[in-house]
Amino acid sequence: MIDYTIKEIEKAVLVGVITQHQNEEKLNEYLDELDFLTLTAGGKSVKRFTQKLEYPNPKTYLGIGKLDEVKEYIDAHKISSVIFDDELSPGQLRNIERILDCKILDRTNLILDIFAQRAQTSYAVTQVELAQYQYLLPRLTRMWTHLSRQKGGIGLRGPGETEIETDRRIVRDKISLLRKRLGKIDKQMAVQRKNRGKMIRVALVGYTNVGKSTLMNMISKSDVFAENKLFATLDTTVRKVVIRNLPFLLTDTVGFIRKLPTQLVESFKSTLDEVREADLILHVVDISHPSFEDHIASVNTILQEIDSADKPTVMVFNKIDAYNFEIIDDDDLITKKTKEHYSLEDWGKTYMNRENEKAIFISALKKENLENFRKMLYSEVRKIHITRFPYNDFLYQEYD
Numbered sequence: 001m002i003d004y005t006i007k008e009i010e011k012a013v014l015v016g017v018i019t020q021h022q023n024e025e026k027l028n029e030y031l032d033e034l035d036f037l038t039l040t041a042g043g044k045s046v047k048r049f050t051q052k053l054e055y056p057n058p059k060t061y062l063g064i065g066k067l068d069e070v071k072e073y074i075d076a077h078k079i080s081s082v083i084f085d086d087e088l089s090p091g092q093l094r095n096i097e098r099i100l101d102c103k104i105l106d107r108t109n110l111i112l113d114i115f116a117q118r119a120q121t122s123y124a125v126t127q128v129e130l131a132q133y134q135y136l137l138p139r140l141t142r143m144w145t146h147l148s149r150q151k152g153g154i155g156l157r158g159p160g161e162t163e164i165e166t167d168r169r170i171v172r173d174k175i176s177l178l179r180k181r182l183g184k185i186d187k188q189m190a191v192q193r194k195n196r197g198k199m200i201r202v203a204l205v206g207y208t209n210v211g212k213s214t215l216m217n218m219i220s221k222s223d224v225f226a227e228n229k230l231f232a233t234l235d236t237t238v239r240k241v242v243i244r245n246l247p248f249l250l251t252d253t254v255g256f257i258r259k260l261p262t263q264l265v266e267s268f269k270s271t272l273d274e275v276r277e278a279d280l281i282l283h284v285v286d287i288s289h290p291s292f293e294d295h296i297a298s299v300n301t302i303l304q305e306i307d308s309a310d311k312p313t314v315m316v317f318n319k320i321d322a323y324n325f326e327i328i329d330d331d332d333l334i335t336k337k338t339k340e341h342y343s344l345e346d347w348g349k350t351y352m353n354r355e356n357e358k359a360i361f362i363s364a365l366k367k368e369n370l371e372n373f374r375k376m377l378y379s380e381v382r383k384i385h386i387t388r389f390p391y392n393d394f395l396y397q398e399y400d
Contacts (some may be wrong), residue, residue: 010043012105013074015062016085018060029291030085033258034107036209038083041114045083060095061088067099074102083110086259088138107259108135123185130178131387189273196331198388199240200248200381203278205303208255210286211318213237215364216252219374236274243378246385248299251278260300272306279384281313282377287352287361288322314380315356316373320347321363 014034016027027050035045045397053064060067061084081103088096088106097104105113112135115128204212217327220239237252251274275281283299285292296315303309347361360376362369 008081010194011044011046011077012038012081012083013070013079014038014045014048014223015070015084016048016050016082017056018050019055019064024050024052029294030258034083034110036106037107037110037114041110041117043081043083046077046079049073056086057092058089060099061086061092064099065140067096071100081105083107093139109256111260123189126178126181128183130182133171133175133178137168139173139335140167140171186216186273190221200280200384200388201251201274201278202241202248202280202282202377202381203251203275204282204284205253205275205299206255206284207286207299208257210255210284210289210295211364212252212255212284215282215284215316215318215362216250218364218367218370219377220250231235238274243374243381246378246381248381248385251275256299256302258294260298274307275303275308277391278308278311280380281308281311282316283313284316284318284321287317288319308382312380312384314376315359316366317347317354317359317361320361321366321368 016031016034018024018027022030031050038045049062049066049070053063059065062070070082073079079102082096082100082105084096084104084106086106087108093104093106093293112128112132115124116132119125119128137335161195165220204216206212216237216239220241236254239250239252241248241250253272253274254325281303283294283296300309304312353359353361358376358380360369360373362373364370
């Protein structure tokens with residue numbers, strides 16, 4: 001695998017633009033997320049630079065004056081990396097690196113770096129490696145020195161072939177090889193899914209770091225890795241779960257994120273197949289996150305892209321223990337309202353509950369309201385089960 005791993009804490013500068021499609025508030029949300037991505041990758045952001053433009057400069061992303069300002073700062077503070085919030089074109093990457101003379105990363109590159117660190121199984125490693133090479137191919141004019149030789153010797157170079165052309169050919173061959181390898185694994189996983197029989201399949205989906213793995217551990221009493229970092233889980237985990245006497249399969253999937261690199265959507269096709277073939281989706285939401293509504297929209301967009309938006313879905317609003325918000329009292333004093341003032345009955349009166357046909361509010365970490373969650377999950381799985389197996393519906397009674 002191409003090694004993009006950050007081996008020690010690096011100081012980084014974050015860069016974004018305010019455009020007609022992205023106001024200052026939205027940009028700050030994206031930069032907060034980029035900050036968390038940087039931390040997850042092993043770096044530390046120390047400064048943010050933003051500029052208001054009609055659209056990003058097609059040559060240098062920022063204006064030349066603003067780039068000079070960034071250059072002065074990184075030279076003065078010995079900054080090793082500059083991270084851009086959007087994916088940079090190969091031309092932008094070359095021009096910016098020439099001006100700033102330091103390591104330049106974009107959001108896609110950073111996410112790929114995190115995925116490379118997190119991949120554990122050979123399947124996840126292959127998926128990430130394919131995405132990395134697809135990202136690398138159009139950028140070889142800048143990055144060819146990072147490419148380890150995959151082959152060499154007699155016959156490698158054609159007449160008049162330059163080193164960069166050779167590297168492009170090596171990368172294309174590698175992409176082809178990885179696609180074939182993933183194709184074989186995809187067939188194996190399809191057989192595994194088929195061998196699971198006709199058991200009801202439930203898939204956990206949601207934005208990254210919303211608590212899917214913690215919830216998986218609570219329901220299945222398993223030990224899936226969970227951590228308060230983005231993309232803690234990459235590999236799909238399937239567990240057999242029995243609530244009362246009703247069995248079903250529960251799948252934990254990779255978290256989604258805004259501006260998800262297209263390379264990852266393609267390479268993680270089989271992971272998304274688990275969602276496509278699910279009978280019921282549990283859409284987990286971090287209710288304590290200030291942008292949870294945007295997260296819901298991002299997940300719904302990806303579900304629509306993989307033809308899974310119409311599946312039966314339960315909205316699971318997690319982390320109610322961490323929820324707080326500001327209200328203004330009669331004296332215009334800003335106060336904090338916390339979980340002590342917000343009961344489960346209060347949650348039931350919120351617009352989140354009214355606007356979603358099936359919704360439940362829980363804390364997987366604190367195990368709050370999990371019994372009602374189990375009851376709802378049992379009821380939804382039972383509906384599907386008695387439709388599929390009407391002859392044994394007497395086995396599964398209503399949850400008391």
